[in-house]
Amino acid sequence: MSPTGWLITGAAVALVAGLPYWLPRIVIALRVRIFGWVGGEEGIRAPGREVPAEEFKKVYGHPAANGRSRGAALSDLFWYWLSPGPEVHQEHLEPGPRYDDVARTTRQILAGLSREQWTELVGRCTRRVLDELDGQARVRRVRLRDLMMPIWAEVYYEVVFRQACPRHVRDLITGNADDVVSALKCTRLRHMDRRARLTDYLQDRLANDPPPVPLPASLSEREQAYYLQGTFFNTAVVQMSEAMAHLLLALATHRPVQDRLLAGEEDPDFLDRVINETLQHFPLFGVAHRITSREIPREGRVPIPAGSVLLFNYPEYQGSGAGRFDPDRWLSPDTKPSAFIPFGVTANRPCPARGFAVLTMRVAAEEVLRRFRLDSSAEHTRSLPSRGPCLLVPRTGTAAWSPARRRTRLAAMRLADRWEAVPRSLTQLVLGSYMVWDARRQGLCRNYFAASSGGSAPSVVAGR
Numbered sequence: 001m002s003p004t005g006w007l008i009t010g011a012a013v014a015l016v017a018g019l020p021y022w023l024p025r026i027v028i029a030l031r032v033r034i035f036g037w038v039g040g041e042e043g044i045r046a047p048g049r050e051v052p053a054e055e056f057k058k059v060y061g062h063p064a065a066n067g068r069s070r071g072a073a074l075s076d077l078f079w080y081w082l083s084p085g086p087e088v089h090q091e092h093l094e095p096g097p098r099y100d101d102v103a104r105t106t107r108q109i110l111a112g113l114s115r116e117q118w119t120e121l122v123g124r125c126t127r128r129v130l131d132e133l134d135g136q137a138r139v140r141r142v143r144l145r146d147l148m149m150p151i152w153a154e155v156y157y158e159v160v161f162r163q164a165c166p167r168h169v170r171d172l173i174t175g176n177a178d179d180v181v182s183a184l185k186c187t188r189l190r191h192m193d194r195r196a197r198l199t200d201y202l203q204d205r206l207a208n209d210p211p212p213v214p215l216p217a218s219l220s221e222r223e224q225a226y227y228l229q230g231t232f233f234n235t236a237v238v239q240m241s242e243a244m245a246h247l248l249l250a251l252a253t254h255r256p257v258q259d260r261l262l263a264g265e266e267d268p269d270f271l272d273r274v275i276n277e278t279l280q281h282f283p284l285f286g287v288a289h290r291i292t293s294r295e296i297p298r299e300g301r302v303p304i305p306a307g308s309v310l311l312f313n314y315p316e317y318q319g320s321g322a323g324r325f326d327p328d329r330w331l332s333p334d335t336k337p338s339a340f341i342p343f344g345v346t347a348n349r350p351c352p353a354r355g356f357a358v359l360t361m362r363v364a365a366e367e368v369l370r371r372f373r374l375d376s377s378a379e380h381t382r383s384l385p386s387r388g389p390c391l392l393v394p395r396t397g398t399a400a401w402s403p404a405r406r407r408t409r410l411a412a413m414r415l416a417d418r419w420e421a422v423p424r425s426l427t428q429l430v431l432g433s434y435m436v437w438d439a440r441r442q443g444l445c446r447n448y449f450a451a452s453s454g455g456s457a458p459s460v461v462a463g464r
Contacts, residue, residue: 027425027426027428027429030429043074043289043309043310043311044304044308044309044310044311045311045313046059046060046310046311046312046313046317047313047316047317048313050302050304051304051310053317053339055298055301056312056317056339057341057345059296059298059304059310060290060310060312060345060347060348061345061346061347061348062296062347062348063347064292064293064294064295064296064306065290065292065296065310065348066095066290066292066293066348067094067095067290067291067292067293068091068092068093068094068095068290068291068349069086069092069093069094069291069445069449070094070291070445070449071291071307071309072289072291072309072445073309073440074289074309074311075092075289075445075446076439076440076442076443076444076445076446077435077436077439077440078092078445079092079439079444079445079448080190080435080438080439080442080444081180081183081184081190081435081439082180082230082234083190083192083195083444084192084195084196084199084226084229085199085222085223085225085226085227085229085230086230086444086445087226087448088102088219088223088226088227088230089226089227089230089231089234089235090102090103090106090227090230090231090235090352091235091349095293097218098216098218098219101216101217101218101219102216102218102219102227102231103349103352105213105214105215105216105227106231106352107352108213109159109160109211109213109232110159110352110353110355110356112159112162112212112213113159115356115359118356118359118360118363119359119360119363121155121158121159122151122155122360122363122364123363123364123367125151125152125154125155125158126151126363126364126367126368127367128154129147129150129151129154130367130368130371133392138394139391139392139393139394139409140391140392141389141390141391141392141413142389142390142391142392143386143387143388143389143390144244144245144248144249144387144388144389144390145181145241145242145244145245145384145387145388146178146387148240148241148244148245148248148364149174149177149178149237149241150170150174151241151244151364152236152237152240152241152244153165153170153173153174153177153233153237154170155240155360156173156232156233156236156237157169157170157173157233159232160211160213160228160232161205161209161211161212162211162212169201172197172198172201173198173233173237174237175194175197175198176194176195176197176198176229176233176234177233177234177237177238177241179191179194179195180195180234180238181238181241181242183435185383185384185385185428186427186428186429186431186432186435187385187424187427187428187431188431189431189434189435190435195229198229198233199222199225199226199229202225202228202229202233203221203222203224203225206221206224206225206228207221215227215228236353239284239351239353240353240357240360240361242284242384243278243279243284243357243361244361244364244365245384245387245388246278246279246282246284246380246384246388247274247275247278247361247365248365248368248374248388248390249374249376249378249380249384249388249390250274250277250278250281250282250325250380251274251365251369251374252374252375252376252390252391253376253377253378253380254325257274257325257327258369258373258374261274261369262369262373262395270327271362271365271366272358272362273327273328273330273331274327275358275361275362275365276327276330276340276342276358277325277326277327277329277330279340279342280318280337280340280342281325281382282380282381282382282384283314283315283318283341283342283382284342285314285344286313286314286315286382286383287311287312287313287314288311288312288314288344289309289310289311289312290309290310290312290348291307291308291309291310292304292305292306292307292308292310293306294306314341315382317339317341318337318339318340318341319337319339342354343357370395371392371394371395371396372392372393372394372395373392373393373394373395374390374391374392374393375390375391375393375406375409375410376388376389376390376391376410376413377410377411377413377414377417378390378413378414378417379417379418379421385421385424385428386417386420386421386424389413389416389417391409391410391413
């Protein structure tokens with residue numbers, strides 16, 4: 001082979017070998033541009049040039065930043081992802097009596113359990129799911145989000161119905177929640193038939209054995225099923241599963257932090273600080289959009305006009321991923337981050353679970369750590385498209401790994417995780433572009449409000 005041939009061959013080999021390092025980043029940049037195009041030029045980014053970080057909370061909490069779906073191009077996309085029933089999803093209802101009715105019902109359902117009952121319920125459901133892992137004495141590779149999802153499916157079913165969750169219903173809930181989050185991350189297309197099976201079950205259950213807390217009377221029977229599916233069995237299950245996957249992966253990739261917990265130091269608040277640090281680095285919300293119902297005046301700045309679409313970027317505001325992972329920063333007000341809104345802004349639809357989310361995460365994490373040491377070398381990103389690859393190493397009944405064996409397993413995991421990112425990122429680009437196009441074509445939100453303005457507001461069911 002000629003020198004030129006060798007040079008070309010070497011360049012090609014280097015290009016292919018470097019695929020896991022450069023291709024996913026390029027694909028992510030392309031996806032950001034596509035989603036920015038969907039948001040339209042009317043989107044005002046916060047923090048950004050027009051709304052700096054120091055005004056983030058003030059603008060977010062302003063009473064006029066209260067529109068949720070109507071008038072934003074992004075709403076068609078979120079309604080598409082969260083179908084069926086996005087028109088009655090608590091996060092997407094416009095302000096007014098219907099939203100107040102739904103939000104009040106959610107608070108009543110969640111307030112039905114004391115802190116002690118939440119602790120018992122989450123501990124019991126976590127133990128039951130972990131008991132199902134065959135061969136407790138061997139090391140196993142899991143996806144943390146997949147491991148956590150059945151736990152929260154059982155928890156929220158019992159929260160709503162005050163009865164233990166049957167296994168087949170748990171499968172319906174996890175299938176639905178997994179389909180929603182996979183579509184949101186553009187790793188798979190939607191499967192509306194899978195979601196419809198849960199809707200049909202809930203509607204039948206409500207007709208024959210309704211939950212103790214009466215559901216909003218302003219909703220039809222079908223809409224009540226959509227409300228439960230969207231609020232509890234989509235959002236609650238997905239968000240808590242993602243939160244736990246982030247927490248456990250953070251422990252797996254920060255051994256000194258995990259060692260402090262496993263050593264049982266006399267510091268009862270340390271795990272809470274770890275949870276806060278995890279939520280600081282890996283916020284569950286990406287960009288929340290709000291539509292202004294009237295002008296928002298600002299001292300020394302141009303007012304924000306009515307009808308503006310505000311794009312509140314949680315990761316950018318919190319400086320996610322900046323600095324080292326240090327739970328002890330939460331010990332002092334001087335070092336504790338001030339830009340920290342893990343459950344939203346109190347004045348503008350904060351997360352209904354904010355009062356007990358940290359408690360329940362702590363209970364579930366303690367149950368996992370009683371049985372396993374966690375190990376991972378996977379890349380930890382906020383979007384968690386890999387679902388959190390992790391090794392569960394039993395703490396009892398098996399010999400400790402030698403350092404050499406541990407390094408070998410982690411090196412293999414790192415290599416596999418890198419190469420899995422290549423086809424996944426391309427899949428996300430293709431499927432994400434298709435879903436953006438399909439969401440704009442269907443115009444679920446746009447058509448719903450157009451029909452509503454014409455005197456009829458049909459229930460929205462996305463095409464299958």
